Amino acid sequence: MAGTALQRRLTWRVAEVVDLGDETPRVRSLVLSVPGWPGHLAGQHVDVRLTADDGYQAERSYSIASAPAAGERLTLTVERLADGEVSPYLAGELRAGDKLELRGPIGGYFVWDIAIGGPLLLVAGGSGICPLMAMLRLRQAAGSDIPTRLLYSSRSLEEVIYRNELDRLVATGTALDVRLTLTRDQPERWAGYHRRIDTDMLTEVAWAPNERPLTFVCGPTPLVESVAESLVNLGHEPTRIKTERFGPTGG
Amino acid sequence: MGFVSRAFKGRPRDQPRDARVPPGQYLVRDFPVLSAGPTPHTPLAEWSFSIDGEVDAEKHWTWEELRALPSETVTRDIHCVTKWSKLDTIWEGVSVDTLLEGVETAADYVMAVCDGGYTTNLPLEDLTGGKAWIAHAFDGQPLESQHGGPGRLLVPHLYFWKSAKWIRGLRLMNDDSPGFWETYGYHMYGDPWLEQRYSGD
CATH class of the missing domain: 2.40.30.10 (Translation factors)
Structure with a gap:
């Protein structure tokens, strides 16, 4: 470390x-x-x-x-x-x-640079997207094709931060997959996830443990705790899962 | 000073409690969780606690042995470097003085060593004289794993990252050496009243 x-x-x-x-x-x-x-x-x-x-x-x-x-x-x-x-x-x-x-x-632990490589798994809840967005913006600016998946939990589509930019990154970038889950309100004909992130969702979205992804999780404590625990249970190396919290506390 | 943020008022600040809140901190009622990675879950049957490093003879305890030692209940204010403070938190734990009884050492510093690879450094004298505990209960309940259970170091007079979660031992050292957050620029000592958050503060 x-x-x-x-x-x-x-x-x-x-x-x-x-x-x-x-x-x-x-x-x-x-x-x-x-x-x-x-x-x-x-x-x-x-x-x-x-x-x-x-x-x-x-x-x-x-x-x-x-x-x-x-x-x-x-x-x-x-x-x-x-x-x-x-x-x-x-x-x-x-x-x-x-x-x-x-x-x-x-802070120097919850950080990513192109040289650190991937594949990257980014998991965000609410405003926990912010430090992960810095990583996605860096990846895009560098023209990187490091395989990257973002799983982003939000209460509704209106509350998805950087929504248009995420769409743009997916459209113009390489090897980037963005999956949203909307936990409270979904638009009509919403085809994406509509529940809290759970082990099944992570099994579908995350890289297989043997691909040794580097994972960054940021969001409210219950999300961070449950995602990190699920990933460990799925066989991901604990030392390759980095966590950061955002909660109602903070003001 | 001199700098003023246009139109910033802030919270009302005539409450007597404010004297217990160090500079740059604000009060919370909940108990925020911060950690750099997944919460470890070491079974109690595999858990042990060690005092090693610069000592004449190492000491080891199993969970049962540690819990058989006398525990103290203490009420303290805690201060996290991420700016929250929480007053009158109630802990139960074994005093580090009890664990160090009979330990012969010339060391001046300690590295707290934890499950998950976390470490933090402290002067030995900040762990002795009734200032530090291995806490195993919070608010009358066994310490939850997300708050550092089964046992965490409690050193409430320093920023709370020094109160290492999931502690498994104290490694005595002749010279100070940075732990986990200290390596990333956090203060080597971390006195909240001096606002020693980062290196150079």
Whole structure:
């Protein structure tokens, strides 16, 4: 489990919002310009810090959704939580030209690069798609044909984040398969899955264990726990299953 | 300071509880789960706990032997580096002081070693003097596997990644050496009150 040591001190940087766009009714992407940004790996996150005029501060972590690229731009995708403290501000109040403080990149385990290879199995629940999207965007930008399957669980089609872009990636990319499961509401004549991810679904979608896929699972804890456990029971190597959580906790 | 986020208000902040919440943290009522991989499920019959490394004589316990040692019930606040804090959590566990009784060592550091390959490093003095336990129960119930059961290290005065889940042993070391998250840039010590989240903080 040796990793690349990160010895650089993580300083707070002032980022400027250069663009915003709604992904779903509750989810907004922020394109930030971050002077001095040192670059990141797909799967890493940043800490965002907000400061009120009386000095009160709130910090939260957000995955980076954009592919690693030269330059100072990065994209965060934020789900607005009803009782949240930070997310309603980021995904509601912020306007182009506003500034916020962040530091990163953080995390070196839940990361993927072309050189790491595949086949890749990506399993997402809700906004857990965000760090996996950075991987898919990297794969596309590099013109990679590393065999990749995404299984993405969402409550409804309207809540599927990056829906159009995922369609585009499948249409224009190579060796990428995207499967959706809609757990609450399905459109008429929906031919895809319409239940929570379970062992049968993983048997159908996942690579066979003897193909030794590298798996990234990100979503709410019950999904992550059950997917990781099912994959281990199906014979996948535990050390090739990497997990990250997104839950209602977070604000 | 100087930087102000336009139109950011934040939560009301006149509650007395705030004095127990370290900088950059917020309170939760649930118990979030974080781990880097699948939850291991070692059968209790195969479970053992070791103290080894820079010691004159290694010590080993089976699960039954560990549970036969005196346990303490402690109520502590816990602080996760991912920003959540949880107050007044109730644990039952065997004090690390009890496990270290009779151990002869010149070591100053410890690597906590766990099922699934997880490790984390701590100074030995942060595990002694009634500051650390091998916890086997939470809220009066056997510790659930997703929270680190059957046994996890509990070192509540440091960020909670130091309270290693699925612990199987303490390896004493003469020199400090980074564990799992520490290798990826997380702080070698992790004091929440000093906000020592990442290397260099």
